[in-house]
Amino acid sequence: MSNMNFSKIKYITLLVVAVLSTSSLFAQDAKAKKLLDEVSAKVKSYDNMFIDFKYGLSNEAAGINQETRGDVTLDGDKYKLNLMGTMQMYDGKKLYTIVPEDEEITISTQNPGDDDAITPSKMLTFFNEGYTYKWDIEQNVSGRKIQYVKLVPMDSNSELKSALLGIDAQTKHIYRLIMTQNNGSKITITVNTFKTDQPLPGNLFTFDASKYSDYYINELD
Template sequence: MKKTILIGALLCGLVSVSSAQSNDPKAKAVLDGVSKKFKSLTSVVANFILKIEGANNKVSDTKKGTVFLKGAKYKVALDGQEIISDNKTSWTYTKDVNEVTINNVDQSAGTMTPAKLFTNFYDKDYLYRMDAETTEKGKVLQNIELTPTDKSKSMFKVLVSIDKKSQTIARMKMFEKNGNKVTYEITNFTPNASVNEATFTFDSKKYPGVEVVDLR
């Protein structure tokens, strides 16, 4: 169950990254640049570290993962669990119980998917403003603060750090109302990577004995 929550947080988080606080035109220009850059790519493979901190700033969990993107198709692999979508069908596989759940993809405009991470989703549900630039590990980061317009959301603020030179997301930190903080740090970003189409489907033959829960 804990791993399922982490995967769910990743999906919500990856989409929330494209949004933000005060509708600052400078922030919009930066976000638009990220969106334009992503749309020019045929595919993306990104490695990331997920860190969860409790209200006392104590790290309660750290995991590594990889996301594969090609158009609207995606695969998220995170410590024993995978979410795969070919934009028609989605599969959620949990290794420790050897179970896969199958669903139809919701094609509505408001559906959250990792494929929307770098696209212009930010003008709909968030306000945004520029924060101060910082330099980390030799990279200049453009920091943007995002706040949801819907105050019922579990998070009240998101800080997005964008690599100014490459126009790609370097880090995202979500602040939840319960005091928890969830950070996604991109450790490696490979544009136009060679990604086989088979990456975006679930082949049950590769998972002997897998239990299939088909909810279509």
């Protein structure tokens, strides 16, 4: 797999886990902070989470309008993500990126304390700094009250123009994240199914090399 493709998968992982596991932000809007603190407390109360979601990418000027689905299982620092024909699994030490189409696996050592580590625990603080935010619109989605918080990066060089984080006001679960980039692209992640504290197989986050005997394995470190 090329470095460009690997970086793209890491970036998508960052976006996906951010929408599913966001934390409280730097206090700028009292109502927004209270709501986000409630979301954070709810997320942290679960032993594990399974989320099925829809991922959309659009850019009107470029004629792009794509949709796909994905799912992720989160258990502490460990996670297993399926998206765009690629599976990513983090077992607490190593990150495995498995691409069946290319019959290729990339393995890298990850440390949750490293700045570049792509893990759910790091994603919990993804929006902790670097953004301004405020209370935004409210929508009714099939009888559910979805309250949005708008985020704008403080870094003027950021590729992200703004983001809207939609929260179910009753359950305090993330429902949707809409990210608008400066190049006109819009990424939308919508949660279809959210399950918590499920019985998980003991080997769910264990990499079994015998299943991939025909694959090319690229160990980055």
